[in-house]
Amino acid sequence: MRQIVGAALVDSLVRPTRLLVARRTSPPQFAGMWEFPGGKVEPGETCEAALLRELAEELGIRAVLGAEVDGPGAQGWPLTAAAAMRVWLAEVEEGEPAPLQDHDELRWVRLEPADELEALPWIPADRPILTALRAGTAPAAT
Numbered sequence: 001m002r003q004i005v006g007a008a009l010v011d012s013l014v015r016p017t018r019l020l021v022a023r024r025t026s027p028p029q030f031a032g033m034w035e036f037p038g039g040k041v042e043p044g045e046t047c048e049a050a051l052l053r054e055l056a057e058e059l060g061i062r063a064v065l066g067a068e069v070d071g072p073g074a075q076g077w078p079l080t081a082a083a084a085m086r087v088w089l090a091e092v093e094e095g096e097p098a099p100l101q102d103h104d105e106l107r108w109v110r111l112e113p114a115d116e117l118e119a120l121p122w123i124p125a126d127r128p129i130l131t132a133l134r135a136g137t138a139p140a141a142t
């Protein structure tokens with residue numbers, strides 16, 4: 001199984017209210033769809049190092065990783081029969097995210113209410129991840 005990593009970049013790891021979403025430019029079947037920035041883990045790389053590298057390359061930022069958005073398998077969330085993605089919450093530490101590579105638009109979208117977030121044409125495999133992310137970042141009831 002090919003290992004993919006993705007970042008749920010939020011405005012604040014302590015009190016997340018917005019998520020940075022990215023619109024892919026390729027391949028044709030994913031162009032125009034929204035996703036978690038990230039990419040493939042290279043041989044010899046840890047997942048965390050791969051994710052920080054991808055965020056630097058794609059968005060031009062240095063990020064800090066928070067908790068993992070745990071998926072159903074050891075390799076995270078299934079994407080296809082041959083690929084799965086682990087996803088971490090993350091926060092920008094340095095830089096301003098820009099669509100440098102693989103994306104033509106970035107958007108900070110409110111997590112709750114999630115109308116705008118859910119209305120975007122996401123890569124379909126990402127939908128269950130979004131649901132888990134929203135459950136995990138919802139403010140605790142008092």
Ligand SMILES: Nc1nc2c([nH]c(=O)n2[C@H]2C[C@H](O)[C@@H](COP(=O)(O)OP(=O)(O)OP(=O)(O)O)O2)c(=O)[nH]1
Nearest residue numbers: 004005006035036037038039040079102123125126
């Ligand atoms: N980055 C990312 N990829 C996703 C998501 N959902 C999903 O199905 N994928 C798929 C699309 C791609 O087939 C694969 C990730 O590959 P990629 O093209 O982003 O990887 P990469 O940046 O390392 O690209 P490359 O070296 O092959 O050019 O996983 C997601 O939310 N984020």
